[in-house]
Amino acid sequence: MTRDFAGLAAVVTGGGSGIGLATARLLAARGATVACLDLDPTGVPDPLVGVTCDVTDTDSVTAAVATAASRLGGLDVLVNNAGIGARGTVEANPDAEWHRVFDVNVVGVVRTTRAALPHLRASAAAAIVNVCSIAATAGLPDRALYSATKGAVQALTLAMAADHVAEGIRVNCVNPGTVDTPWVRRLLDAAADPAAELTALRARQPIGRLVSAAEVAAAIGYLASPLTAATTGTVLAVDGGMHGLRLRPTATPPGDRPA
Structure with a gap:
């Protein structure tokens, strides 16, 4: 495995599980x-450093990023991964839920980035x-609130890339499809027919299976690596072909076909 991150320090929000x-x-x-910044970092294994952080609280974020930078000796890479889901059409969730999900998924990115920028500039x-x-x-379907927050994150990514390119700070994002994570498994468990x-x-997804967390991590690693120093303002889909492929229906999904 390449050692392209040797000597670099990274912070990952929502680093306690999943992606x-x-x-x-x-x-x-x-x-x-x-x-790993997380609401509950107690399960973060060595050699990773667990730091408690609530991305909806500016003081918590500021303290967590400062702690991480101090313990790591600086900060070179920030992965804004913390997020929550939401189901329903525009009618399904009250105003308070819209504010709550936007606060985590969008303003949480803003808070963490704002705290990290002084370190990243160095x-x-x-x-x-x-x-x-x-x-x-x-x-x-049934993802109006969640989709709105992620649309905002993509637009925010491009704006941040434009704002900070002259400072030598690259900003990109990954767009995963449905990933096999604990959160998705909880959604499945709550469904009327989990198997269906x-x-x-x-x-x-055209590949016929869920995306793995490791596959999304590999895409994040690509975008964060010094080896891709010319890549900024990029949106990288990791969705099993969902965004661009339009396949004819088949009797057997690709993931179920014999090798």
């Missing part, structure tokens, strides 16, 4: 020292990667 933890592990394996390999979603670009729901989610 965040997979990303933190990948960055560490490739040479970075990594802090880096010769500064990179920010925001974790967005296929929901930013595809109309998904899982089959539908698999079939929605």
